[in-house]
Amino acid sequence: MEKFKAGYAAILGLPNSGKSTLLNALLGQKLNIVSDKPQTTRRKILGILTEKNYQIIFIDTPGLLKPNYLLQQKMMEAAAAAAKDADVLLIIQDIENDFSGNNLFHQQFAEENLLKLKTPKILLLNKVDLTTQEKISSLIEKQQSKNIFAKVIPISAKHSFNLTEVLNSIVELIPEQQKYFPDDELTDENERFFAAEIIREKILEQFSEEIPYSCEIQIENFKERENAKDFIQANIIVEKDSQKAIIIGKEGKAIKKLGETARKSIEEFLQREVFLELRVKVKPKWRSNEKILKQFGYSKEK
Numbered sequence: 231m232e233k234f235k236a237g238y239a240a241i242l243g244l245p246n247s248g249k250s251t252l253l254n255a256l257l258g259q260k261l262n263i264v265s266d267k268p269q270t271t272r273r274k275i276l277g278i279l280t281e282k283n284y285q286i287i288f289i290d291t292p293g294l295l296k297p298n299y300l301l302q303q304k305m306m307e308a309a310a311a312a313a314k315d316a317d318v319l320l321i322i323q324d325i326e327n328d329f330s331g332n333n334l335f336h337q338q339f340a341e342e343n344l345l346k347l348k349t350p351k352i353l354l355l356n357k358v359d360l361t362t363q364e365k366i367s368s369l370i371e372k373q374q375s376k377n378i379f380a381k382v383i384p385i386s387a388k389h390s391f392n393l394t395e396v397l398n399s400i401v402e403l404i405p406e407q408q409k410y411f412p413d414d415e416l417t418d419e420n421e422r423f424f425a426a427e428i429i430r431e432k433i434l435e436q437f438s439e440e441i442p443y444s445c446e447i448q449i450e451n452f453k454e455r456e457n458a459k460d461f462i463q464a465n466i467i468v469e470k471d472s473q474k475a476i477i478i479g480k481e482g483k484a485i486k487k488l489g490e491t492a493r494k495s496i497e498e499f500l501q502r503e504v505f506l507e508l509r510v511k512v513k514p515k516w517r518s519n520e521k522i523l524k525q526f527g528y529s530k531e532k
Contacts, residue, residue, distance in 0.1 A: 236285040237404025240312040243322030245293025252387035285409040301517040304528040326357040358384040432492045459503040
């Protein structure tokens with residue numbers, strides 16, 4: 231009888247390298263925000279894949295960067311904690327924008343928190359559909375020669391290419407033990423969390439420049455109601471009055487559009503109808519305020 235294996239696999243890489251796209255593809259459904267804008271993921275998020283002989287708990291992490299304010303510092307603490315706790319590290323190299331890997335591997339966080347860890351590492355060369363087989367083969371040989379990685383695997387997260395090999399490689403490296411979560415559990419997050427993430431995703435899609443990065447979503451109220459739509463009241467927190475004005479828009483048109491698109495996506499995710507109420511509140515410099523960040527759940531990682 232084949233023994234059961236279970237373990238944690240942290241997904242790490244630079245912003246916009248395809249981490250969340252990979253997580254969604256591996257799970258076979260959307261669990262995390264995907265956007266063309268960098269720094270989309272702010273927290274580490276668990277995605278659970280359970281099969282007959284194994285359970286892999288994927289940890290999607292914020293993109294690795296040099297922090298410019300306290301929120302980004304908290305994001306890097308979350309990534310470091312995920313790497314430290316994992317049984318396997320999945321390091322994504324975006325070969326479209328960083329073919330040599332210099333931006334990734336010479337990044338301070340990678341040098342201090344990833345490469346020095348003894349945890350088995352799998353290097354995933356993402357976006358291989360955008361280059362030639364000859365270049366890919368040469369890059370694989372180069373990265374394997376460093377003797378840092380247990381495996382180097384070319385993938386396309388967007389097109390779900392070579393993901394079976396990724397899963398098989400993870401299973402080889404995780405320990406034999408009982409599962410951590412029930413078979414039907416896909417994540418450890420609740421519906422309030424995903425409602426907030428969907429609203430933030432729609433802000434990323436609708437607004438440009440600094441607006442999406444200055445926003446945080448607080449679910450003030452989430453009520454399931456019999457014989458009526460669920461009621462969700464969400465606060466959009468911004469840093470400036472000018473940002474509040476942009477989100478509301480002329481005659482409230484921008485926030486109305488945001489509410490409609492967010493509501494539809496929340497309903498699709500929850501598989502039931504909701505009434506969504508959005509409010510915009512200003513909290514100056516919240517991204518650098520320890521007390522406010524703690525209220526939003528960005529506490530210091532152990």
